[in-house]
Amino acid sequence: xxxxxxxxxxxxxxxxxxxxxxxxxxxxxxxxxxxxxxxxxxxxxxxxxxxxxxxxxxxxxxxxxxxxxxxxxxxxxxxxxxxxxxxxxxxxxxxxxxxxxxxxxxxxxxxxxxxxxxxxxxxxxxxxxxxxxxxxxxxxxxxxxxxxxxxxxxxxxxxxxxxxxxxxxxxxxxxxxxxxxxxxxxxxxxxxxxxxxxxxxxxxxxxxxxxxxxxxxxxxxxxxxxxxxxxxx
Ligand SMILES: [Zn+2]
Numbered sequence: 001x002x003x004x005x006x007x008x009x010x011x012x013x014x015x016x017x018x019x020x021x022x023x024x025x026x027x028x029x030x031x032x033x034x035x036x037x038x039x040x041x042x043x044x045x046x047x048x049x050x051x052x053x054x055x056x057x058x059x060x061x062x063x064x065x066x067x068x069x070x071x072x073x074x075x076x077x078x079x080x081x082x083x084x085x086x087x088x089x090x091x092x093x094x095x096x097x098x099x100x101x102x103x104x105x106x107x108x109x110x111x112x113x114x115x116x117x118x119x120x121x122x123x124x125x126x127x128x129x130x131x132x133x134x135x136x137x138x139x140x141x142x143x144x145x146x147x148x149x150x151x152x153x154x155x156x157x158x159x160x161x162x163x164x165x166x167x168x169x170x171x172x173x174x175x176x177x178x179x180x181x182x183x184x185x186x187x188x189x190x191x192x193x194x195x196x197x198x199x200x201x202x203x204x205x206x207x208x209x210x211x212x213x214x215x216x217x218x219x220x221x222x223x224x225x226x227x228x229x230x231x232x233x
């Protein structure tokens with residue numbers, strides 16, 4: 001039985017403004033508001049039981065000389081990884097959800113730096129466009145115009161992904177997260193990637209390499225979904 005694909009609810013509805021990107025000192029983070037319909041974007045499908053409401057988005061990256069995605073795919077680390085954090089609708093907020101093994105679902109999207117990307121994605125362009133305004137710790141900047149959450153996925157092939165139950169990659173590392181990591185990267189220009197590399201922490205140092213070391217699997221199963229009709233082996 002193949003895993004179902006991920007279903008995206010309200011990912012195609014515009015988000016309420018303001019949309020504010022914040023330099024948190026360890027990442028660039030944006031809280032995801034309700035859509036203009038008064039609902040939140042959500043996901044279900046994959047390994048998920050029930051609906052998971054989008055709460056926030058942040059990034060992991062390396063430096064001009066190192067790749068910084070958090071997950072490796074076939075031992076390969078892409079340049080940047082975007083995380084969209086979702087909370088199980090059963091729980092009232094993220095803090096509460098973190099106390100439950102089915103509390104949190106994170107989508108991981110990889111980016112690969114290209115000299116000349118052949119595609120440009122309007123939503124991501126707006127988000128990366130304000131990164132130069134949040135170079136300093138605790139600074140914030142509002143995205144111009146409006147976007148849907150789905151626009152931050154570009155033309156990602158969401159039918160191919162790895163998924164497993166694991167933990168948060170930040171301290172405490174609660175075993176509360178179902179990870180879904182899309183295996184195909186989106187292209188990003190060197191110019192846009194450098195906007196992340198420029199961000200500073202509270203000491204004025206570059207934030208880069210804000211990913212956690214790869215963890216042992218401890219026999220936890222990792223599932224792979226492919227959009228091919230069948231596979232041998
Ligand atoms: Zn993350």
